[in-house]
Ligand SMILES: [Zn+2]
C-alpha cells in the first residue's frame with residue numbers, strides 16, 4: 426500500500442517539478458493517494474515590503490500568496506485530469522498559522538483545500554530553523570520556545586494534522602548538535618492532548634530517514650505517546666521536494682505507526698479523514 430501525504434512541487438520556493446510530473450510518477454508507482462502540500466508561510470504571505478525586515482535576517486522568502494494560489498490552482502486542475510487514476514489530495518502546508526489566525530482561517534476555508542498540514546518553521550523574530558547556527562544557541566531555551574509556539578498553534582487548530590513535530594532536530598543534527606527532548610515530554614504530551622481534543626491528527630514525516638538525522642519526525646517514542654494518549658488520526662508523508670523523493674520512507678513510517686499500536690492510517694479529502702487499514 427502506497428500513499429504520500431506530504432509533498433512539495435515547484436510552487437514551493439524550495440521545491441521542484443510540476444504537479445503533473447508528480448502525478449505521473451504516483452500513477453506509475455501505483456499510489457492509492459497523494460497530497461500536494463506546498464508551502465504557505467502565513468507570516469510571509471505578502472511581499473517583503475509588508476513586513477519589518479530585521480538587519481540580521483538570513484531567510485528572505487516572502488510573497489507566499491503566489492505559492493498558495495498557484496499550488497491550489499494547479500492541483501485542482503490536475504484533480505480533474507487524474508480523476509479515476511489517482512486520489513489526488515489538494516493540500517497546503519500552512520506555516521506559523523497562529524501568527525495570523527484570521528488570514529489562516531481564510532486560507533484553509535478555500536473550497537479547493539482537502540488537507541492542511543500545520544507546521545512551525547520559525548519562532549517570532551527569528552529565521553526559519555533551517556538558518557539557525559545551533560552551535561551558538563542555548564538549544565534548550567530554543568526548544569522550549571519551539572514547543573510553546575507549537576502548543577499555541579495547536580490550541581488555535583487551523584489545520585488537520587500537525588506537521589513534523591521535531592522539525593528543528595533536522596537542522597541541529599546538521600550542526601552535529603544533539604538535543605535531548607526528555608525535558609519537553611510534558612509539553613509534548615500537552616500538544617498531543619490538544620491535537621486530540623480538537624479532533625486533529627499528527628504526521629509521521631519520513632524526510633529525516635534520508636537526511637543526516639536518520640529518524641522520522643517525530644520518532645517512535647512520541648508516536649507511541651500520541652497513541653497512548655488516545656490519538657487516532659495519523660498521516661505519513663515523505664516531505665518530498667523532488668519527484669525522485671516521492672514515497673521515500675513511507676513503508677518505514679507505516680511500519681512505525683503499526684509498531685506504536687495503530688491499525689490504520691489516514692488521508693484527507695475535503696478536510697475529512699479517510700482511513701486505510703495497515
Ligand atoms: Zn515543513
Ligand SMILES: [Zn+2]
Pocket residue numbers: 431433518664
Ligand atoms: Zn514540507
